[in-house]
Amino acid sequence: MSDLTVGEIIAEQTYSLSRDTLVRYAGASGDFNPIHYRDDVATSVGLPGVLAHGMLTMGFAVQPVVDWLGGDSGRVLDYQVRFTRPVLVPAEGESVVTVIAKVGALDDAGARIDLTVRFDDATVLGKAQVRVAL
Amino acid sequence: MNPELQGRTFAPTAPYLVGREKVREFARAVLSTSPLNTDPEAARAAGYGDVVAPPTFPIVIGELTLAQLLAEPDAGIDFTRVVHGDQRFSYTRPIVAGDELTATLAVTSIKSLGGHSMVTAESTIVDGTGAHVVTAISTLVVRGDE
Numbered sequence: 001m002s003d004l005t006v007g008e009i010i011a012e013q014t015y016s017l018s019r020d021t022l023v024r025y026a027g028a029s030g031d032f033n034p035i036h037y038r039d040d041v042a043t044s045v046g047l048p049g050v051l052a053h054g055m056l057t058m059g060f061a062v063q064p065v066v067d068w069l070g071g072d073s074g075r076v077l078d079y080q081v082r083f084t085r086p087v088l089v090p091a092e093g094e095s096v097v098t099v100i101a102k103v104g105a106l107d108d109a110g111a112r113i114d115l116t117v118r119f120d121d122a123t124v125l126g127k128a129q130v131r132v133a134l
Numbered sequence: 135m136n137p138e139l140q141g142r143t144f145a146p147t148a149p150y151l152v153g154r155e156k157v158r159e160f161a162r163a164v165l166s167t168s169p170l171n172t173d174p175e176a177a178r179a180a181g182y183g184d185v186v187a188p189p190t191f192p193i194v195i196g197e198l199t200l201a202q203l204l205a206e207p208d209a210g211i212d213f214t215r216v217v218h219g220d221q222r223f224s225y226t227r228p229i230v231a232g233d234e235l236t237a238t239l240a241v242t243s244i245k246s247l248g249g250h251s252m253v254t255a256e257s258t259i260v261d262g263t264g265a266h267v268v269t270a271i272s273t274l275v276v277r278g279d280e
Binding site: 015021024025027028029030031033045054055056058059060062063066067071072073074076077078079080081082083127130 | 156159160162163164165166167168169170171176180182186187188189190193194197213214215217218219220221222223224225227228271
């Protein structure tokens with residue numbers, strides 16, 4: 001990994017989210033806000049529909065970096081995101097989210113990996129940065 | 135919401151014991167494919183005591199501190215109006231199964247912006263010996279009346 005260069009793409013991955021994915025995340029995380037599984041509740045609070053937990057998107061968006069680290073999630077030292085747009089998930093079918101991980105900066109300790117996370121032709125996370133030990 | 139919340143620190147949460155099956159369940163939920171998150175042998179071969187929790191796992195403990203914040207009688211936070219603004223995890227070391235973690239929440243900032251309120255809360259998570267493991271920083275946006 002010593003021959004990394006800033007701007008280099010280190011991983012690219014596509015994830016398909018269904019309502020099942022959201023319900024599974026609700027159970028695992030303990031976040032049972034019904035806007036993540038009930039259309040009637042989502043629309044009653046002014047949302048266009050059921051949306052993925054932001055923390056679910058944050059959770060899988062780092063996985064291509066973890067895979068690149070040989071599965072060693074313990075080398076993630078710092079991870080931050082801004083939630084800029086929701087990922088809508090229909091009752092039937094799937095929503096496809098793409099993640100591109102690029103080297104943002106390099107130093108003696110490791111690297112900063114910048115994530116570009118897109119759904120429906122728009123980015124859904126801003127300032128998504130992962131500091132990793134190399 | 136109540137600006138006097140700024141600077142308030144809450145009581146530490148009851149110790150949370152990180153279970154191997156919980157780590158596996160969470161890893162599956164965030165679409166992890168890493169064997170270190172699910173297979174104790176793979177985790178030990180990589181130098182960890184047991185399965186390693188995915189980077190966003192501290193949010194499970196964050197649910198406990200969020201409940202403290204929402205239950206604060208003078209907070210004035212209507213949960214149906216809360217949107218997650220941003221999130222950060224800063225690690226001293228990774229979380230592994232068997233850790234007993236305690237979180238202490240502090241409200242570090244409250245700002246008003248165009249009718250909305252933004253509350254930033256910092257949850258400091260330590261292990262059973264009191265050593266720092268990870269700090270989780272969350273900014274929540276509380277939408278105003280429209």
